[in-house]
Every structure is written in C-alpha cells, then in structure tokens.
Amino acid sequence: xxxxxxxxxxxVVRVQTLKHGxxxxxxxxxxxxxxxxxGFEHLKSFYIYQPTPGPTYWMQSVEQPRVAxxxxxxxxxxxxxxxxxEPGDVSDIAASGTADIQLFTLxxxxxxPSLHRTNLRAPILVGRTSRLAKQVVLSxxxxxxxxxxxxxxxLEV
Amino acid sequence: VLVLSRKSNExxxxxxxxxxxxxxxxxxxxxxLGIEAPRHYQIYRHELLLEIQRENRDALSSAEFDNVASAxxxxxxx
Numbered sequence: 697x698x699x700x701x702x703x704x705x706x707x708v709v710r711v712q713t714l715k716h717g718x719x720x721x722x723x724x725x726x727x728x729x730x731x732x733x734x735g736f737e738h739l740k741s742f743y744i745y746q747p748t749p750g751p752t753y754w755m756q757s758v759e760q761p762r763v764a765x766x767x768x769x770x771x772x773x774x775x776x777x778x779x780x781x782e783p784g785d786v787s788d789i790a791a792s793g794t795a796d797i798q799l800f801t802l803x804x805x806x807x808x809p810s811l812h813r814t815n816l817r818a819p820i821l822v823g824r825t826s827r828l829a830k831q832v833v834l835s836x837x838x839x840x841x842x843x844x845x846x847x848x849x850x851l852e853v
Numbered sequence: 854v855l856v857l858s859r860k861s862n863e864x865x866x867x868x869x870x871x872x873x874x875x876x877x878x879x880x881x882x883x884x885x886l887g888i889e890a891p892r893h894y895q896i897y898r899h900e901l902l903l904e905i906q907r908e909n910r911d912a913l914s915s916a917e918f919d920n921v922a923s924a925x926x927x928x929x930x931x
Contacts (some may be wrong), residue, residue, distance in 0.1 A: 735906035
C-alpha cells in the first residue's frame with residue numbers, strides 16, 4: 697500500500713520494503729523497466745533507494761513487497777570495469793545519451809560476506825531524466841557474470 | 854517448432870528484417886551463423902540468457918538473508 701503525502705515541494709511516498717520496513721521515499725526514486733529484468737517479466741516498477749551512504753542501493757518492487765534486489769554502483773565502489781555502453785543501447789531510456797545514465801549491477805549476497813558477488817556483464821541502466829530502466833547483456837566476455845566482491849580492495853572505515 | 858533445412862550460404866528471413874545465414878557447417882557438428890538485424894534486436898546465445906536469469910533469481914533470493922540487511926560494501930581507497 698503506497699500513501700502519497702506532500703512534504704515541501706518534494707513528493708514523498710511511503711513504501712513497504714523487504715529489507716527496511718516502511719520508509720518514506722521521494723517519488724523520483726521510482727523507476728519503470730522499459731524492457732523487463734530477465735526472469736522478472738511481470739515486474740515493471742521499482743524504487744531505488746540508499747539506506748546508508750556508499751556504493752550499495754536497494755531496488756524494491758512496487759508490485760510485490762517481497763521482491764527486492766541489492767544493487768552496486770560499481771564505479772562508486774572503486775571498481776573500474778571496462779563497461780562500454782553505446783548511445784544506441786540507451787536511446788529508448790535516455791534521449792540525451794549515455795551521460796544521462798546511471799549504472800548499477802545486481803548483487804548476489806551470501807551468508808559468508810566474502811562470497812558476495814555482482815554481475816558486471818548484465819548491468820541495469822537507469823535514465824536519470826526519464827526514470828526508465830533496462831538490463832543490458834553486454835557482449836564483452838571479459839566482464840564477469842560472477843565478480844566476487846572480495847576481489848575489491850576493501851577499506852574498512 | 855518450424856523446421857527448415859539450409860545448407861552453407863543459405864539464409865532464412867524473419868519478419869522481413871532479420872536475415873540468418875548459415876556460414877559454415879563444421880564436421881564436429883558446430884554451425885556458424887551470421888545474423889543481420891536492426892540494432893534494437895538483442896541477440897544472445899540462449900545459455901547466456903539463462904545464466905543471467907539464474908543470476909537475477911539468485912540476487913532476489915539472497916536479498917532475504919537476515920544478516921545482510923545493510924549489505925555494506927565500503928568504497929575502495931584511492
């Protein structure tokens with residue numbers, strides 16, 4: 697159940713999340729998949745939010761409160777995968793091209809944190825302006841489908 | 854399933870805009886295909902799509918683990 701309230705000039709929506717209970721999010725956190733996430737063709741709308749600052753985000757389904765994914769912003773995490781996105785790949789979600797795109801990768805969490813991994817081969821692209829999203833499967837075979845995050849030189853702060 | 858027989862250098866046309874040509878039939882049974890299609894068609898090996906789907910489903914089920922509520926992955930030092 698979503699309840700919209702006005703707070704100053706920013707539209708805020710109360711969202712039931714899988715991981716963080718009932719939280720208030722700006723309506724602009726909502727994204728719509730222009731082409732569905734592979735294997736989740738029945739789900740279109742999600743909220744992307746950050747419980748704490750850092751490179752991880754959560755993507756919460758609007759249609760199904762039990763569906764949520766952990767996302768990584770790989771560049772923010774210190775990774776520099778050679779991900780090449782062509783303007784033609786994003787013309788349906790970002791009219792002004794790749795500069796208007798946010799890139800996330802899906803994270804597979806494990807009970808053993810050293811086994812957390814992310815899929816660099818099939819990132820999720822979000823148009824900052826359009827709020828439309830898609831998952832692309834890149835042809836570069838050097839991008840790991842299972843990239844273990846222990847391979848990041850993690851700095852505990 | 855529609856079944857068509859094609860030899861090397863013969864093609865099929867799908868929907869008037871996708872042309873699939875048999876480039877080579879190897880003795881080991883491997884077939885090389887050439888595909889001409891408008892850019893907006895996403896063309897993948899089936900097993901790659903299945904692997905991505907499996908990874909997506911693993912990402913979903915792993916999100917329910919209780920001990921990773923924060924899933925904190927600190928940024929790397931510069």
